Amino acid sequence: MIPAEFDYQRVVSVEEAISALGAGGEDAKLLAGGHSLVPLMKLRLAAPALLIDMGGIEELKGIQRANGHWSIGALTTHATLQSSDELGLVAAAASQIADQQVRNRGTIGGSLAHGDPASDLPAVLLAAEAEVVARGAGGERTIAVSELWQDYLTTALTPDEVLTEVRLPALEGYSWGYEKFTRRAEDWAMVGVAVLAKVSDGVCEDVRIGLTHMASTPLRATAAEQALRGQPLDAEHIAAAAAVAADGTEPPGDLNATAEYKRHLAGVLTGRALQTAAGG
Known part of the structure; x- marks a missing residue:
């Protein structure tokens, strides 16, 4: 289908984007990579009167280490994340997003701001306890991804804020695992699981488990986390955590999977991701 008529404005700074949003009001939309918004526009599920192209804002591109955390510009592409030798779990998840064409254009900021619970990166950043930085007419603020x-x-x-940065803790000493199940390799995840674990002398000191597509937002598998903290990260305890991974979730049934099947997948994939984090 063809999108509804819209005006187009290309900006080269965050300040210019904020100004354009203010002028356009509720009928304005920001365009990053376009792989979430443009398909909605073609279906006319979104019909912005003004499309603000952020592609020229160079300050929002790239990865830097600063003050004990990683600073990732909101316009950093999935392909750039995928090629990082230092981002571990984030790079692994980025490498599984759709196909290479999508990864070359899609951005981390666009993925997070779109808010689709089936996306790969939100659950990963939830497990990492990351933050995002947003800038608007009223100034700049930091938002924990758990509240985003x-x-x-x-x-x-x-409506007037621009997501400018993702701040990712360095997470030294953590191992990780990432698993997702799709109908086809390039599809959205039916269910995805991201695991970060810190193990000392065989005992799990800390574990964070993020779930994809198990509710209307990404969420943590808190029951599974509680089952593992202070316990050996062995087959017995991994199985116990996997058994409760779906507790407290409300997965939507759809054409690809029933809610019951998604709960089953959450347990299976949690077990696999934990096994990977344990070195198995």
Whole structure:
């Protein structure tokens, strides 16, 4: 299908983007890589009167280490994340997003601001306890990713705010695992699981487990985390954690999988991701 008529404006700075958002009001939309917004526009599920292209904002591109954390510009592409030798879990998840064409254009900021619970990176960043930086007419603020997503395709960003940066803790001493199940390799995940674990002398000191597509927002598998903390990261305890991975979730049934099947997948994939994190 063909999108509805819209005006187009290309900006080269965050300040210019904020100004354009203010002028366009509720009928303005930011365009990053376009792989979330443009398909909705073609289906006319989104019909912005003004499309603000952020592709020229160079300051929002790239990865840097600063003050004990990684600073990732919001316009950093999935392909750039995928090629990083230092981002571990984030790089592994980015490498599984759709296909290479999508990874070459799609951005981390666009993925997070879109708020789709089936996306790969939100659950990963939830497990990492990352933060995002947003800038608007009222100034700059930091938002924990655990507070960013409020409902399906709904975030805590205000209409005049631009997501500018993702701050990722360095997470020294953590091992990781990532698993997702799809109908086809390039599809959205039916379910995805991201694991970060810190093990000392065989005992799990800390573990974080993020779940994809198990509710209207990404969420943590808190029951599974509680089952593992202070316990050996061995087959017995991994199985116990996997058995409760879906506790407290409300996965949506759809054409690809029932809610019951998604709960089953959450347990299986949690077990696999934990096994990877344990070195198995």
